[in-house]
Amino acid sequence: xxxxxxxxxxxxxxxxxxxxxxxxxxxxxxxxxxxxxxxxxxxxxxxxxxxxxxxxxxxxxxxxxxxxxxxxxxxxxxxxxxxxxxxxxxxxxxxxxxxxxxxxxxxxxxxxxxxxxxxxxxxxxxxxxxxxxxxxxxxxxxxxxxxxxxxxxxxxxxxxxxxxxxxxxxxxxxxxxxxxxxxxxxxxxxxxxxxxxxxxxxxxxxxxxxxxxxxxxxxxxxxxxxxxxxxxxxxxxxxxxxxxxxxxxxxxxxxxxxxxxxxxxxxxxx
Numbered sequence: 141x142x143x144x145x146x147x148x149x150x151x152x153x154x155x156x157x158x159x160x161x162x163x164x165x166x167x168x169x170x171x172x173x174x175x176x177x178x179x180x181x182x183x184x185x186x187x188x189x190x191x192x193x194x195x196x197x198x199x200x201x202x203x204x205x206x207x208x209x210x211x212x213x214x215x216x217x218x219x220x221x222x223x224x225x226x227x228x229x230x231x232x233x234x235x236x237x238x239x240x241x242x243x244x245x246x247x248x249x250x251x252x253x254x255x256x257x258x259x260x261x262x263x264x265x266x267x268x269x270x271x272x273x274x275x276x277x278x279x280x281x282x283x284x285x286x287x288x289x290x291x292x293x294x295x296x297x298x299x300x301x302x303x304x305x306x307x308x309x310x311x312x313x314x315x316x317x318x319x320x321x322x323x324x325x326x327x328x329x330x331x332x333x334x335x336x337x338x339x340x341x342x343x344x345x346x347x348x349x350x351x352x353x354x355x356x357x358x359x360x361x362x363x364x365x366x367x368x369x370x371x372x373x374x375x376x377x378x379x380x381x382x383x384x385x386x387x388x389x390x391x392x393x394x395x396x397x398x399x400x401x402x403x404x405x406x407x408x409x410x
Contacts, residue, residue: 162220175368242286
């Protein structure tokens with residue numbers, strides 16, 4: 141006996157990935173919150189301004205992923221890492237790309253290391269999702285820090301240090317694998333958002349313009365976009381002016397409707 145289509149059991153609702161953001165910059169926190177919570181499968185459950193707040197929130201909420209800055213007042217990210225990693229997977233998301241800091245973070249249990257300005261929005265989202273599978277993500281600066289150690293071990297404790305990194309990455313820090321990871325993440329410096337440009341090729345937006353248009357569509361302000369993309373607000377405005385011209389739009393709402401393919405429903409032409 142066939143079951144009528146409308147009586148088939150529906151798929152169970154998707155359980156969002158629960159993320160905590162720890163960064164002392166309120167604009168960065170707000171930007172990340174807006175960006176990540178705008179995804180169906182991700183929600184930001186807590187924000188912290190330093191390592192102490194991060195540890196307290198992680199103990200209370202047990203998030204699935206922690207995004208952790210390095211330099212914060214009070215308890216910094218490196219000091220908080222040994223207390224956070226038993227509670228949740230931690231990925232460093234920071235301006236700090238010094239090799240010693242990168243290696244120390246990975247030695248202490250961080251499962252990834254992203255340096256601001258070296259990844260696109262979509263690559264950040266992918267890295268967050270991959271945290272649940274144990275797949276590490278490194279931006280070029282972080283990968284180079286490990287490559288330099290693997291190729292030129294100079295310190296007496298280098299062997300033990302590399303053993304720790306090996307455990308974190310389960311063998312993925314060989315020069316060959318690191319080179320592949322570095323090559324993949326290095327493409328982010330060109331601003332390539334996978335699929336975004338190709339899907340809307342008719343608008344002829346540059347890769348950076350497409351990325352900014354994606355952020356506009358989430359409702360972010362110019363200030364939040366500037367913080368997340370690590371450019372000035374003036375540069376954001378210049379990009380938006382070019383975007384509006386290419387989309388033949390006079391407002392953010394009109395541009396968003398065209399970008400998302402809902403222009404007709406919104407009352408604008410295609």
